[in-house]
Amino acid sequence: MLQEESDLSLVIAQIVQKLKGSNLYAQLERQAWASLQRPEIKLESLKEDIKEFFKLSGWEKKLQNAVYSELNVFPLPSHPAAPPEHLKEPLVYMRKAQGSWEKRILKSLNSMCTELSIPLARKRPVGEQKELLNKWNEMGTDEPDLSLFRPVYAPKDFLEVLINLRNPNYENGDSLSFRTHLGLIQVPLKVKGIPELKEFFVELGLTTGQLGIDDSTQVPPELFENEHVRIGQKVLAEQDSAAAQQYIRQGSPTALRAELWALILNISSQPEDILYYEQLKTNVIQHDLLVDSLIYKDVKLTASNDDYYFVFEDYLYQVLLCFSRDTSVLGHFAYNSASPPKSYIRGKLGLEEYAVFYPPNVAPLCFLYHEPSKLYQIFREMYVRFFFRLHSISSHPSGIVSLCLLFETLLQTYLPQLFYHLREIGAQPLRISFKWMVRAFSGYLATDQLLLLWDRILGYNSLEILAVLAAAVFAFRAVNLMEVTSLAAAEAVLADLSTLKVMPLLQIFLFATVT
Secondary structure (H helix, E strand, C coil): CHHHHHHHHHHHHHHHHHHHCCHHHHHHHHHHHHHCCCCCCCHHHHHHHHHHHHHHHCHHHHHHHHHHHHHHHCCCCCCCCCCHHHHHCCCHHHHHHHHHHHHHHHHHHHHHHHHHCCCCEEECCHHHHHHHHHCHHHHHHCCCCCCCCCCCCCHHHHHHHHHCCCCHHHCCCCCCHHHHCCCCCCCCCCCCCHHHHHHHCHHHCCCCCCCCCCCCCCCCHHHCHHHHHHHHHHHHHHCCHHHHHHHHHHCCCHHHHHHHHHHHCCCCCCHHHHHHHHHHHHHHHHEEEHHHHHHHHHHHHCHHHCCCCHHHHHHHHHHHHHHCCCHHHHHHHHCCCCCCCEEECCCCCCCHHHEEECCCCCHHHHHCCCCHHHHHHHHHHHHHHCHHHHCCCCCCCCCHHHHHHHHHHHHHHHCHHHHHHHHHCCCCHHHHHHHHHHCCCCCCCCHHHHHHHHHHHHHHCCCHHHHHHHHHHHHHCHHHHCCCCCHHHHHHHCCCCCCCCHHHHHHHHHHHHCC
């Protein structure tokens, strides 16, 4: 009991400290001072009167949403004496693996710089700045020669690193239960079984209405959809982040999704947010980074050739180029096992005050947000809350290592014949599903289905649903997969996911197929 109170006090103190540096805190302070001029504020009941004023004026709700938002991203409290690196990642071998992976990436970047004789960063000449500014809204028409630039790493490279992860404390133990795990991931992390997943994803049950199922043409809208839209409008009117997060577990109506996501992520387009985006844009105009060419190449190779996303090519360049300059992203490294790569100003090596930091699935968001600054804020928040975990090595339940282990455990436990068959023919299922999970299924599912999936990521504040869906896809194609005799044939069976309906797959896998 005392420990719980101590943990709660620590969380409160840290959230208060975080909010004190926010724009909301300054606004609340100004409102409190202004309220002193109001006739209903009495000196003898000052504290209660100001609290009542905040409640009636809507500022209390804004503060509640800010606290709720912090609680959603805040790491669990650790022992007061624990060093900062334990907050980033409690397991030493995971931290070491992440450190080695970062060194490998930086070595690849530095060797590319050396080979191509280009700097990591340079100031653009004035003429080049003007040219970029003039074509800011049509960067997709630019065709720079990127043939010499190579991707820093592919998903399969990252997967090989995860496959080779080992906990040194378990190396010599043969009687451990995790040794019976026959998948590629060989680290002893706790992942949920089907009973726990059913409890966690209880709103996805067969008796609960779902957008993605109950809004189909076979189901009259008055049975579910109309009422769900009405409740959604009420949630938005209340401006309650917690209520919005609970509501979206059953899916979001298309017309309300943009506002609901912004409410859950506690994002509102204030003038200072637009100004901040313009400052990032100016930084892009003034400075050329090596990662700019890598971003160009990545977008050209992916979104530009995608039937759904090619129309948003200009938006993608704008958002990703600005993201690469945003030092506010550095804040998430406090609870990320990764560390930001950094360089030093020439002649100042090792002096931290001269360090220059280089911060690190935006396309689907372009369907929801057409104002670049709002689109940027949503993407940044989605990344620092969720997507960074798909690209760093950690023991977190939503980290990519745990997702891979969860996927393999579900298949081995509940579809053992399929799992063993694929393993025997050299088609380990994870080698196929890894690219889906590491990209949160972006580029694989139809856009409407992807957004329904991401609704649930926001609703449950967890990425575990990615592993469950990956397992559900294998279950759905199990009959065909049992007939294949090679990895290439298995990949062919699972090559096209664009016709799949996400919610029926998840419901059937969790609540019908598996017992």
